[in-house]
Structure formats: C-alpha cells, structure tokens
Amino acid sequence: MSSVSKYFSGLFTGIKSLLFGMSVTWKELWTKKVTRQYPENRDTLVISDRWRSELTMPHDENNEHACTACGICEMNCPNGTIKVISQMIETEDGKKKKILDKYQWDLGMCTFCNLCVLTCPSDAIKFENTFENAVFNREKLKQQLNHEGSKLRDKKKEPLAPKAE
Amino acid sequence: MILNYSQPLEVTNLTSWLDAALRSSLPEFWVLLIEFVLVGVAFLAAYAVIALILIYAERKITAFFQARFGPNRVGKWGLLQSVADMVKILLKEIVKINRSDRFLFFAAPFFMIVASMATFGAIAFGKGLHAIDFNIGVLYVTAVSSLGIIGVLLAGWSSNNKYSMIGAMRSGAQFVSYELSAGFALMTIVVLAGTMQFSTMIEGQRYCWNLFNGHISSLIAFIIYLISGHAETNRGPFDLPEAESELTAGYHTEYSGLQFGFYYLAEYLNMFIIASIATAVFLGGYMPIQVKGWVAFNGIMEYIPSYIWFFGKTAVLIFLSLWVRWSFPRLRIDQLLNLEWKYLLPINLVNIVLMVILVLSGLTLTDLLPGWF
Amino acid sequence: MAQQIIFFVLAAIVIIFSILAVTSKQIIRSATYLLFVLLATAGFYLLLGYNYLFAVQIAVYAGGVMVLFIFAILLTNRPGESLKTELPVRRIAAGLTAIAGLAFCAHIIYYNVKKVSDLVAQADITPQQLGHTMMGTDKYQYLLPFETISILLLACIVGAIMIARKR
Numbered sequence: 001m002s003s004v005s006k007y008f009s010g011l012f013t014g015i016k017s018l019l020f021g022m023s024v025t026w027k028e029l030w031t032k033k034v035t036r037q038y039p040e041n042r043d044t045l046v047i048s049d050r051w052r053s054e055l056t057m058p059h060d061e062n063n064e065h066a067c068t069a070c071g072i073c074e075m076n077c078p079n080g081t082i083k084v085i086s087q088m089i090e091t092e093d094g095k096k097k098k099i100l101d102k103y104q105w106d107l108g109m110c111t112f113c114n115l116c117v118l119t120c121p122s123d124a125i126k127f128e129n130t131f132e133n134a135v136f137n138r139e140k141l142k143q144q145l146n147h148e149g150s151k152l153r154d155k156k157k158e159p160l161a162p163k164a165e
Numbered sequence: 166m167i168l169n170y171s172q173p174l175e176v177t178n179l180t181s182w183l184d185a186a187l188r189s190s191l192p193e194f195w196v197l198l199i200e201f202v203l204v205g206v207a208f209l210a211a212y213a214v215i216a217l218i219l220i221y222a223e224r225k226i227t228a229f230f231q232a233r234f235g236p237n238r239v240g241k242w243g244l245l246q247s248v249a250d251m252v253k254i255l256l257k258e259i260v261k262i263n264r265s266d267r268f269l270f271f272a273a274p275f276f277m278i279v280a281s282m283a284t285f286g287a288i289a290f291g292k293g294l295h296a297i298d299f300n301i302g303v304l305y306v307t308a309v310s311s312l313g314i315i316g317v318l319l320a321g322w323s324s325n326n327k328y329s330m331i332g333a334m335r336s337g338a339q340f341v342s343y344e345l346s347a348g349f350a351l352m353t354i355v356v357l358a359g360t361m362q363f364s365t366m367i368e369g370q371r372y373c374w375n376l377f378n379g380h381i382s383s384l385i386a387f388i389i390y391l392i393s394g395h396a397e398t399n400r401g402p403f404d405l406p407e408a409e410s411e412l413t414a415g416y417h418t419e420y421s422g423l424q425f426g427f428y429y430l431a432e433y434l435n436m437f438i439i440a441s442i443a444t445a446v447f448l449g450g451y452m453p454i455q456v457k458g459w460v461a462f463n464g465i466m467e468y469i470p471s472y473i474w475f476f477g478k479t480a481v482l483i484f485l486s487l488w489v490r491w492s493f494p495r496l497r498i499d500q501l502l503n504l505e506w507k508y509l510l511p512i513n514l515v516n517i518v519l520m521v522i523l524v525l526s527g528l529t530l531t532d533l534l535p536g537w538f
Numbered sequence: 539m540a541q542q543i544i545f546f547v548l549a550a551i552v553i554i555f556s557i558l559a560v561t562s563k564q565i566i567r568s569a570t571y572l573l574f575v576l577l578a579t580a581g582f583y584l585l586l587g588y589n590y591l592f593a594v595q596i597a598v599y600a601g602g603v604m605v606l607f608i609f610a611i612l613l614t615n616r617p618g619e620s621l622k623t624e625l626p627v628r629r630i631a632a633g634l635t636a637i638a639g640l641a642f643c644a645h646i647i648y649y650n651v652k653k654v655s656d657l658v659a660q661a662d663i664t665p666q667q668l669g670h671t672m673m674g675t676d677k678y679q680y681l682l683p684f685e686t687i688s689i690l691l692l693a694c695i696v697g698a699i700m701i702a703r704k705r
Contacts, residue, residue, distance in 0.1 A: 011508060018493070025230055025492040035234045194540070269570060299589045301665055308593040311601025315573065318608045322566060330612070337609055344601075361665050 052112040052127035057145040064153040067124035069100040073116035108141040177293035230491040257422035269323035274427035276316030281431040283309040291472030302363040314340040324419035332415025336406035342505040343396040349513040350390035367450035376447040382520040394439035401490030440482035451475040551578040
C-alpha cells in the first residue's frame with residue numbers, strides 16, 4: 001500500500017473506531033446503575049458466611065460453652081489479641097481442674113487471620129459475619145466472649161452444631 | 166427585532182433599567198465606575214458558580230457513564246457536594262514549598278486564572294450579556310487564552326519537582342501545537358462569516374448556523390475545533406500533563422488549597438469557554454432556532470430567553486466533551502503530537518482553502534438556497 | 539483622567555519590570571519580568587484603541603515568543619542557577635551601548651512623534667482594512683515585506699531541520 005492511501009485509510013479507520021467506542025459508552029450511559037447503597041439496603045444485604053469480622057463463642061440454651069481454657073488460641077494469636085484467664089477449682093471428687101474465667105478478645109488488634117478458630121481443639125470459638133463493628137470508644141472494642149455465669153459443657157453431650165446463618 | 170416587546174425574560178430589560186436609574190442621578194464618571202465594578206463582580210460570581218455547576222455535572226455524568234450514582238449524599242442528589250468541596254478547599258492551608266521559587270510559584274496560578282477570566286469576559290451569554298465585544302473578537306480570544314500556558318510552565322518550573330516539570334513541558338508542547346489548529350478552525354469560520362466580531366457573527370447566524378452554512382468545510386472545522394479545544398484544556402484522552410499514573414498530578418502536584426483551586430477552576434472554566442466559543446462560532450450563540458417565514462414558530466422560539474439558548478447549546482457541547490473523555494484511553498505523547506501535526510494541521514490547511522473556494526464560488530447553503538436561509 | 543491614571547500605572551509597570559528583567563540574576567525570572575513588560579505594552583495598545591495590535595501583541599509575544607523563551611530556558615542546563623556578575627569592563631561597555639541605543643531611539647522618537655500622531659489620528663480600523671493593507675500591492679500596502687518575512691521564516695525552519703538532523 002502506498003503511503004498516501006495508508007494515510008487516508010488510517011484516518012478513516014481511526015474515525016470509525018472512535019465512533020464505535022463512543023457508541024459503546026453511549027449504551028453504557030443508559031445501563032442500570034450497579035452501585036449498592038449501603039445503609040439503605042441493610043435488609044437485602046448479603047454478606048458471605050466466610051466473611052470474618054467478629055469472634056464469638058457459641059453458647060447453648062443452658063448457657064454452656066465448649067472452651068476448656070487450654071490457651072492454644074492465645075498462643076497461636078499472632079498479635080496477642082486473645083487473653084484466656086482461667087482459674088483452678090476443686091471438683092466434687094477432689095480433683096483440681098482448670099476452668100475458664102474470662103475469655104477476652106480485642107477487636108482493635110485482631111487481623112482476622114482465623115488461626116485461633118483453626119487451632120481450637122474443641123471448636124469453642126468461631127468467626128461471625130456481623131460486620132458493623134464501629135464504636136466510638138476504643139475500650140468498647142475489648143470484648144469478653146464467655147457469658148456471665150456460663151460453664152463448660154459436659155463432654156458426653158453432643159458437640160454443639162455449628163450455628164446456622 | 167420585531168418581537169422585542171414580547172421578551173419579558175431577557176436580562177437586557179434589567180440592565181437597561183439599572184443604567185437609566187444610575188444615569189438619572191449620577192454623573193457619567195461614577196455611572197461608568199459603578200457599572201464596571203458591577204460587571205466585574207457579576208463575572209467573578211458567574212465564574213465561580215459555573216465552575217461549581219460544572220464540577221457537579223461532570224461528577225454526575227462521569228458516574229453515569231461508569232454505571233454509578235456519583236455524589237448523592239450532600240443535599241438532595243448530592244447537589245451541595247461541590248459547594249462543600251469549595252468550602253473545604255478555601256479552608257485548606259497554602260503550603261510553602263522549601264527550595265521552590267516563591268515568587269514564580271505564587272504568580273503562576275494567577276496567570277492561569279487571569280487568562281481564563283479574560284477569555285470568559287469575551288463570551289456572549291445572551292442578548293446584552295456581552296462584556297467584551299471587540300471587532301477582532303475571535304483573535305482576542307485565541308490571544309488571551311494562550312496566556313494560561315505560561316502559568317502552567319512557570320508552575321512546573323518553580324515547584325522544584327521533576328513530576329511538575331515533566332507535566333509542564335508536556336502541557337506546553339500540547340498547548341502550543343493544539344492552539345494552532347484551534348486557531349485555524351476558527352479562522353475557517355471567519356472566512357465564512359466575514360467578520361471576527363462575536364456579536365455580528367451571532368447575528369449573521371439568525372436563520373442558518375455556520376455549522377450548516379459551510380456544510381462539509383464547516384463540519385470539518387467544527388470537529389477539529391472540538392478536538393483541539395479539548396486537547397487545549399488538558400482533559401479527556403489528552404490529559405497526559407497530569408497523567409496520575411506517571412506524574413502524580415503533573416504541573417500542580419505541589420499546589421494546595423486555593424492555589425490548587427485556581428488550577429482546578431481554570432480547568433473547568435476552560436472547558437466551558439471552549440464549548441461556548443464553539444457555540445458562538447458554529448451554533449449561532451444565543452440565537453434561538455428560527456426558520457425564515459414561520460412567523461408564529463419564530464415568535465415562540467424568541468420567547469425563550471437568549472441566555473437559555475446559549476447555556477443549552479453549550480451544555481450539549483460540554484456533554485459531548487465528557488462523553489469523549491470517558492470513551493477513550495489516554496494518548497501517548499508521540500501519538501498526541503502525531504495527531505496534531507500529521508492529521509489535524511494538514512487537514513485544517515486544506516479545509517481553509519476549501520472554505521475560501523466555497524465562499525468565493527457561492528456554494529454555501531445561504532447562496533444555494535436563498536429562499537430558505 | 540481615568541485614561542491618564544491607567545497610562546501612568548502601565549508606564550510604571552513597564553519601567554519597573556524592564557529594570558528588573560535586566561538586573562535579575564535568574565534567567566527564568568528575567569523572562570517572566572519581560573513578559574510583564576510585554577503585557578503592559580499590550581495594555582498601551584488597548585488604551586489607544588488598537589484592538590488588533592493588542593491581540594497580536596499578546597498572541598505573538600506573550601503567548602508565542604515568551605512560551606518559546608521559557609521552553610528554551612527550561613531545556614538548558616541548570617536553569618535555576620544564579621548568574622555571576624560580569625567583569626567591570628564588559629559592564630561599562632554594555633552600559634555605554636545601552637545609552638547609545640537609548641539616545642538613538644530617543645532622537646528618532648522625539649523628531650517623529652508628531653508625524654506618528656498625525657498618521658494615527660484616523661479612527662477605528664476594521665480587520666478588513668487591515669487585511670487589505672497587509673495583502674495589497676498598492677502604495678502603503680505590504681504584500682512584499684509580508685512575503686519576504688515568510689521566506690525568511692521558511693529559511694529558518696529549513697535551517698533548523700538541517701541542524702537537527704545531523705546528517
């Protein structure tokens with residue numbers, strides 16, 4: 001092809017492709033908006049189950065949990081987010097036993113790495129997808145996960161089924 | 166102007182009443198002084214308000230092109246968003262840069278804003294809303310708007326920052342080249358209209374816009390003017406002076422607060438100015454759509470105030486510019502210069518000759534169909 | 539009255555910035571001061587009612603030549619460096635040359651200023667008249683100088699290409 005015809009064919013194909021591009025964006029202008037507006041769509045909002053945003057310790061109807069206060073989660077936590085405070089008590093048959101007193105978790109320091117949940121031998125803790133964690137005070141981020149007056153579940157009982165979402 | 170009495174919405178009524186009221190009570194000198202100050206204040210206010218509206222409109226339209234909503238939290242439909250942004254930018258600190266050239270750093274934004282303001286003054290917003298109407302109007306506009314580039318170059322140099330510097334050099338090369346074809350495109354229409362004065366040019370387009378009057382030649386000139394005007398304002402696919410992936414923000418990287426605001430305002434206003442000059446030169450400015458012979462139709466069209474016509478036509482062109490901006494990817498610097506020097510400029514030169522032939526041999530639409538136009 | 543005030547303001551700008559342009563140690567600042575001088579000159583033209591000359595002054599000098607100046611300065615080695623003071627002999631020589639030039643111009647202006655004001659007296663010049671004068675071949679029309687200058691510029695462009703190609 002001679003350079004002159006190349007020049008003109010280049011010019012016209014250029015114009016054609018520009019017009020095609022503009023027609024594409026013109027169609028795009030009238031497509032439905034894909035934005036979800038958050039606070040308004042709370043009712044229809046779907047957050048994946050795998051989303052980790054809050055550590056919880058499931059309790060059953062008798063206010064019993066599965067935590068044996070072994071402290072593995074505390075050891076595995078890379079940031080020292082978890083603090084397991086245990087106490088020694090004497091059971092009826094005279095044995096000494098370590099039970100959970102306070103299970104403290106600091107949301108502000110947690111990286112949601114899931115190591116605590118993975119390593120827990122008794123599946124006592126799990127991550128929930130309740131994502132609205134904002135508070136006005138940093139102290140409020142420090143939570144105690146075991147409920148007041150809760151106690152360890154008997155081993156013979158069925159392990160608590162994972163909480164359905 | 167047969168139908169002048171039936172235009173109650175024109176601003177001319179207000180201005181002439183004000184003028185008469187002032188003249189009846191004050192000497193000539195004071196009347197002029199007060200009117201100058203009023204016009205100046207009105208222009209500054211219009212400058213700021215138009216910029217705010219443009220910023221809002223651009224953000225909205227951009228969002229629509231990308232299937233988003235755009236600003237929608239501050240006020241109804243986000244209408245107050247740009248006002249809030251303006252307040253924020255006014256309150257920001259103007260940072261002093263170490264080892265920069267203080268005087269030039271301070272002076273550079275003013276070049277930009279003064280050039281843009283001086284061009285803004287030459288726009289005919291409507292009947293009687295025309296501050297500067299030289300007999301060389303088109304030349305004045307091209308001349309004064311070329312001052313802005315000095316602000317860009319000085320900003321790039323005085324910031325003592327390599328990104329600013331590279332951005333300024335790119336901007337300079339781009340502006341100098343594209344100004345040429347913008348000027349030539351306007352000159353093509355000057356050949357057609359036989360005048361450089363905006364008011365005469367607009368009056369001459371009463372029944373036939375210049376865009377249609379010179380058919381092929383006008384259309385080419387119109388497209389070239391829009392492309393090169395778009396490039397002059399450093400927007401859209403031609404925004405390599407501020408290509409954020411390479412140069413952070415280009416020549417205004419080091420600016421903050423109101424000084425950055427000046428560049429921001431000037432950028433948006435330049436978009437408006439380019440669109441409104443294209444309106445005046447190609448689309449009949451503030452003239453309503455009129456057809457020879459249809460008296461009733463013309464009367465109805467005349468009833469719509471001229472400034473609405475002007476802003477409507479300008480808005481269409483601004484939308485076109487946004488559309489282009491969000492359609493095409495950014496050009497490389499060699500592609501940019503190729504487009505100007507290998508395509509637009511030669512086509513433009515041929516186009517001027519073509520237009521001269523059209524005018525001299527009576528092939529314009531008004532000559533071909535004298536009864537219609 | 540208002541015209542005189544504007545004239546004196548513009549004259550002050552021209553004088554101050556001319557002196558600054560010459561005495562400034564940084565070349566880029568000199569260029570900027572020179573720009574102010576050119577803009578104030580454009581202001582004079584506007585004051586006299588020469589709209590065309592005003593626009594050309596701004597387009598050609600402020601918008602064209604100054605941009606090229608600044609561009610060229612930015613492309614030089616270390617544009618921000620302060621200049622050193624010249625030798626006293628050269629300074630005296632430069633001063634004498636400047637005074638001689640000033641005297642020459644002053645002489646011409648002083649003896650011709652009346653003629654100029656006679657020629658200038660005619661009112662508003664339309665662009666059409668200007669175009670005909672520039673492109674005409676009659677007396678007081680300037681086609682020949684116009685074309686001569688265009689040939690000169692063409693020669694400059696060809697020369698620049700020859701230098702730039704280095705072959």
